[in-house]
Amino acid sequence: MPIDEITQKVSDRYAKAASTGEQMCCPTSYDMADLQSFIPEEVLKISYGCGTPAGLKTVSLGETVLDIGSGGGIDCFEASRLVGPTGHVIGIDMTDTMLAIARKNAPLVAANLGYTSSNVEFRKGMADAIPVIDGTIDLIISNCVINLAPDKRKVFREMFRVAKPGGRFTISDIVADQPVPQYLVHDADKWGNCLSGALTLTDYIAGMVGAGFLGIHLIKTSPWQVIDGIHFFSVTLTGYKLPASAPLSDVRYATLRGPFSRLVDELGTTYLRGIPQPITPETVRLLSLVPLASHFILSPRPLWLDRADDRWTAIYPADTLCTWQGHFAMFAGPFIEAADDDHHIYRRGEPLEICSKTLAVLGADGYAPHFAIINRAGQSASGDAVICSPNGGCC
Ligand SMILES: C[S@@+](CC[C@H](N)C(=O)[O-])C[C@H]1O[C@@H](n2cnc3c(N)ncnc32)[C@H](O)[C@@H]1O
Structure with missing residues (x-):
């Protein structure tokens, strides 16, 4: 199926869903009672995500957040509350009906939050050509959208382009436990249902690493559907665009504490539990990130650990x-x-x-x-x- 055709069919699907208020899609874990206190029902009823990225409390006051495929705006409005009136939220979506509902509700949400004006704007745009300036976003979120984009590598490259150095993403999406076969890939209806375009977890993460992100890790996962023996499940992943330069550090070695007995990081360095491994400044930056840091002791000089040491961890x-x-x-x-x-x-x-x-x-x-x-x-x-x-x- 040509890319334009996929995109048009997906957009038509979501335009129809938005105008009818149809219930569709995936496992989410919103606290609806809480969201109802400031987000209008018109938005909540067209929530079509498969996770709650903005609700994961990775958002800080004053940050700039980008939501790719913002739909009716549910995650943008949650982000709006979390970044506070000094922060800024940009939602992008390709579907006019979705954008109209989101834009209409932005002033209502701002009033409910007690803001003098809305800190959220909705722009029309594609996930693989994001209408945002380079290096301006602290946190990228996206909820059940990237599987719908025909060229995911381009989406990941765009994400990396717009992220600030030191920025991060927290994204929920549907992935599969094995490559989706061609008879499903070429089924137009299943594209809109977040099935045909699903990548394997390996390919999804490889795409992000290929774009330049590092420290990619799982925040949450839940099963969704099994079709013809293929398990589709939702994952919420976080990763980082490392800052361009590292702060001065005297760290030269990393010693793996456990519980893994051996690890290989995304830059290719292997660590054996208890044995100090010389590391480069770039690796120091990587291993200092959450949650990598909890696995290591970083030190200026070689440090050996043995089983008797409290810092050694193992699960037998x-x-x-x-x-x-x-x-x-x-x-x-x-x-x-x-x-x-x-x-x-x-x-x-x-x-x-x-x-x-x-x-x-x-x-x-x-x-x-x-x-x-x-x-x-x-x-x-x-x-x-x-x-x-x-x-x-x-x-
Ligand atoms: C499954 S809905 C999710 C909407 C929203 N994130 C939520 O959680 O309710 C997918 C949304 O992504 C938009 N979308 C799909 N593919 C897109 C693309 N390639 N570029 C921009 N928007 C896209 C659709 O128009 C739709 O609003």
């Missing part, structure tokens, strides 16, 4: 039988590869089948935020319990 599997119940773990950063203490190697975005024992390990606090877990068993699988050999024979 229980000494129990394994049952295979159809679970797959997808590592979601902020590293490209990781190993646990039970012989598993997780590559970012790639589903790895895990047994009940590993499922329990990955549910522990130190690991859970890094993984999306899906179950590919067609029906609930009880599985026969099997013994894992001490060298990790079964899992």
Whole structure:
């Protein structure tokens, strides 16, 4: 299908939804009672996101926020409240009907928030040609939109262009556990339903890294639909455009604390738990970001850790039988590869089948935020319990 045709069909779909108030799309977790206190019903009823990026409290007072594919404006209005009257919010969307509803409600939201004038503006524009000046945005948000854009690499490059050095994104979108086959890609209706254009998690994150973002990691994930064995799920991801220059620092080494026994960062450096690794100033900047910093001790001189040290962390599997119940773990950063203490190697975005024992390990606090877990068993699988050999024979 030609790109223009996809775009037109998606726009028609959302114009129709906006004018009828149709309920559609995906898993969200808004506090509707709270939003109703300042956002008109006309906006809330055409909320078509798959997450709550602006509601994730990453927004600070006075910041400039860009919402790509702002729809009726729900996330822009939440961002408007969070940045305060000194902040600024820009929503862009390609669909006139959506823009009209958002623009009409902007003064009402401003009045409800007690602002003398609205700090939100809605511009007509495409996600792959964002009508915003270079390097002006602190935080980019987008809620269930990029999957609808035919050329996602261009969207990611545009995001990087408009982000300030030191800026970040928090984006919710639909991804798939495997490449979406051509018979779905060329199904015009499923484009509008956030299915046909979904990337795998690996390709999604690779696109962002390719554009220049780093420190990309998972904030939240929830299952959505299974179609022909393909699992579609929503992810909320955050990542950074590193500042152009690093503040002076005497840090020269990073020592991995755990719980991962080995990690590879996005710049290609490998870390083994407890062993000091020499690092460059660029890597110091990367490892200082949230949540990377919690995994390391950064120091001017080599620092070794052993198991007796309080700073060493590890999560070992229980000494129990394994049952295979159809679970797959997808590592979601902020590293490209990781190993646990039970012989598993997780590559970012790639589903790895895990047994009940590993499922329990990955549910522990130190690991859970890094993984999306899906179950590919067609029906609930009880599985026969099997013994894992001490060298990790079964899992
Ligand atoms: C699923 S809705 C989400 C709207 C809004 N973010 C929300 O959470 O309610 C997708 C929105 O993105 C817009 N959109 C889709 N593809 C776009 C593109 N390539 N460029 C700009 N806007 C796009 C549509 O017009 C629609 O308003």
